[in-house]
Amino acid sequence: MEEYDDRMPPEETLYDLAELFKVFGDSTRVKILYCLFDTELCVGDIAQALGMTQTAVSHQLRVLKANKLVKCRRDGKSMFYSLADDHVHSILGQGMDHLME
Amino acid sequence: MEEYDDRMPPEETLYDLAELFKVFGDSTRVKILYCLFDTELCVGDIAQALGMTQTAVSHQLRVLKANKLVKCRRDGKSMFYSLADDHVHSILGQGMDHLME
DNA sequence: CAATTATATGAACATCTATTCATATAATAC
DNA sequence: GTATTATATGAATAGATGTTCATATAATTG
Secondary structure (H helix, E strand, C coil), X not given: CCCCCCCCCXXXXXXXXXXXHHHHCCHHHHHHHXXXXXXXXXXXXXXXHHCCXXXXXXXXXXXXXHXXXXXXXXXXXXXXXXXXXXXXXXXXXXXXXXXXX | CCCCCCCCCCXXXXXXXXXXXXXXXXXXXXXXXXXXXXXXXXXXXXXXXXXXXXXXXXXXXXXXXXXXXEEEEEECCEEEEEECCHHHHHHHHHHHHHHCC
């Protein structure tokens, strides 16, 4: 890839980075992440909090989990989701800072 | 919006936040941002560096500028683009950190 | 076991988006 | 003025993506 200068990360890394931000780039997923900002919640509670269907929330939780932005544990019939680590808080926070200029 | 608990930012803010991340969520735009990480470049140089058409780069620069991720100045026939502020560096860096786990 | 509750999944559809192509604008050189 | 170079823009197309609907899986209760 001689078009890239020395300081450019590998193309695959930049692709993965874009994929990561793409996950944050949907309002439903952002809302879910903020629901989970400082607590864990089960799927039904998230759906109710956001006024969305269980199915839609579940689909998006799958995306969030595949990208390691949330983790989950089962408790009986319920699955409790929470933010995966502090990077998620940081990224959301940086985004907010930029919005506020 | 009584479905939201007290700590949730307003829905409009969360929407704007998602829109911001959406801008970072495209590999072409991420590549452009990394090209500009520590230097300013004109459109043609960015296009050449990435092996893309001028038109495609120009369209994406417009998106980046509309969202205040880059700024530009004219010098003769050329337009030189650079990152708008340090938030852009921070957000890219946080994303990278998350990728590296 | 069957019934119920909670969640997950697959397919279909509608919407959004990035690129390409053609063309327009802007600045310079002659 | 015209020609050239650099960039921007509008329309069209192709591909990606989020929601809905129907259904499947999983755990509990009786």
